[in-house]
Amino acid sequence: MSVCAVLWPGVCMFLIGRYLNGIHEQREAAGYLYLDTDIQFTKEQLGKFPVTAVNAGLAAGLLGIGGGMVIGPLFIEIGMQPQVGTSSCAYMILWTAVSGVVQYYYAGKLGWQFMLFFMAFGFISGQIGQRMVNRLLKWSGRPSLVVILLGCIIGLACVVMTTSTAASIATSSKDEAELFALELDWTTCGYWKHR
Numbered sequence: 001m002s003v004c005a006v007l008w009p010g011v012c013m014f015l016i017g018r019y020l021n022g023i024h025e026q027r028e029a030a031g032y033l034y035l036d037t038d039i040q041f042t043k044e045q046l047g048k049f050p051v052t053a054v055n056a057g058l059a060a061g062l063l064g065i066g067g068g069m070v071i072g073p074l075f076i077e078i079g080m081q082p083q084v085g086t087s088s089c090a091y092m093i094l095w096t097a098v099s100g101v102v103q104y105y106y107a108g109k110l111g112w113q114f115m116l117f118f119m120a121f122g123f124i125s126g127q128i129g130q131r132m133v134n135r136l137l138k139w140s141g142r143p144s145l146v147v148i149l150l151g152c153i154i155g156l157a158c159v160v161m162t163t164s165t166a167a168s169i170a171t172s173s174k175d176e177a178e179l180f181a182l183e184l185d186w187t188t189c190g191y192w193k194h195r
Contacts, residue, residue: 017046017049021041021046023041024040039080045079052075053071055074056070056074068089069154069157072085072150073150073151076147082146083137083146086146133145133149
């Protein structure tokens with residue numbers, strides 16, 4: 001099962017990469033003129049995508065944050081326009097959130113009141129935020145403000161995450177000696193415990 005979880009996306013990524021590179025080579029042969037802001041799907045550029053995805057997944061898993069906060073800056077690093085990168089992140093977050101809701105629904109742990117409240121709150125705040133960013137971009141004419149805004153949000157999230165983790169550790173530990181105690185019970189297979 002775990003091999004399929006890596007093999008299937010890897011095969012899909014390889015085939016899509018070949019397809020995109022084929023289109024790029026056809027355009028190059030036809031003399032297509034790329035804009036400065038276009039991503040050209042050369043083999044070198046396509047090689048950056050798997051590395052970017054793996055790094056984003058590792059960072060999100062190790063830090064316990066959403067992948068959108070990690071992949072956004074990496075999208076900008078590989079040459080995406082800031083608006084395209086943030087829109088792509090929002091699209092990915094939509095499907096991640098939907099899959100989470102479906103999982104909670106099938107587990108019978110979905111509180112409909114909370115879901116409706118947060119859905120309405122998210123929709124309204126998303127509309128307000130998008131309209132404010134659009135006005136700011138129109139007023140300033142600088143798409144780099146999206147990058148600065150993204151950096152501020154990530155920085156604030158890191159401060160909040162560090163503070164809440166430190167507070168949680170401080171309140172949950174009753175004795176300083178137990179704070180750094182190493183317990184290995186969780187590494188033992190449950191089958192062997194019950195034999």
